[in-house]
Amino acid sequence: MATDSSQHIPPVTVAIPARLHSTRLPRKVLLDVAGQTMLQRTHDVAVRADCGTGVILTDAEEVAEAARAFGARVIMTDPELESGTARIASVIGLIEGEVVVNLQGDAPLTDPMILTEAAAQAARSRAPVTMPVYPMRDPADVADPSVVKVVRGHDGRTLYCSRSPVPHVRDSDDPAGVGVTGAHWGHVGLYTYSREFLTSFDQLPPSALERAERLEQLRWLEAGLQIHTFEVEPQGPSVDTLAQLESVRESFAERAPA
Numbered sequence: 001m002a003t004d005s006s007q008h009i010p011p012v013t014v015a016i017p018a019r020l021h022s023t024r025l026p027r028k029v030l031l032d033v034a035g036q037t038m039l040q041r042t043h044d045v046a047v048r049a050d051c052g053t054g055v056i057l058t059d060a061e062e063v064a065e066a067a068r069a070f071g072a073r074v075i076m077t078d079p080e081l082e083s084g085t086a087r088i089a090s091v092i093g094l095i096e097g098e099v100v101v102n103l104q105g106d107a108p109l110t111d112p113m114i115l116t117e118a119a120a121q122a123a124r125s126r127a128p129v130t131m132p133v134y135p136m137r138d139p140a141d142v143a144d145p146s147v148v149k150v151v152r153g154h155d156g157r158t159l160y161c162s163r164s165p166v167p168h169v170r171d172s173d174d175p176a177g178v179g180v181t182g183a184h185w186g187h188v189g190l191y192t193y194s195r196e197f198l199t200s201f202d203q204l205p206p207s208a209l210e211r212a213e214r215l216e217q218l219r220w221l222e223a224g225l226q227i228h229t230f231e232v233e234p235q236g237p238s239v240d241t242l243a244q245l246e247s248v249r250e251s252f253a254e255r256a257p258a
Helices: 038-049 061-069 084-090 112-125 139-143 195-199 208-213 217-222 242-255
Strands: 012-017 053-058 074-076 099-102 129-135 149-152 158-162 185-187 191-194 227-231
Touching (some): 038 112, 053 061, 099 195, 112 129, 191 195
Antiparallel strands (some): 149 158
């Protein structure tokens, strides 16, 4: 599980990419979650983490206005950029800190301590990219291509990422192998980057692996970069569907005082 993060952490910025026109659930960052927008709920995760300054990156003035209304700092980004990582890299000259945590704008149930630990792990490992992973126990999740699986070494180094159930467990009646090997890890969906990685991001060559699986991590691995992982508990869902939105709303409703 997450280790002690009390060591010295270099200056950190928590960057929250927030697109208005998301493909699967349009305008989701502005949808209501128990009286606040999902974006404000997610920004509150960064505030409660208390590991650095927070900034929202968006390509839509409507999102920027909503963020400024609750006191967030905003940086505008090019709407043509293909990923949250690319958005952060494009404005790295406007972002402070040697470590940047990428918290997706649709992840309001993320434990704030994971952000703090991610920053500490990045400082400790000195890897270009650091990400939290969790042990997968549900065979349905292992088989689900929307859940990214991570193969990792004993030292936490990422060996491969895939939408497929990797590793394949050959000698088992359980096709996913859950409970047999304990080798399946899921990616929580949060990244932490070194400043050096972000400043050189545009120099990474195109990746056939990335195109095949539609996973940006594979471009980094194919280029020979280290991705460090650390273990956490499974987190609440990010929001890509109406069902996930209702699940998040119910979670916040349960937290409300009687």
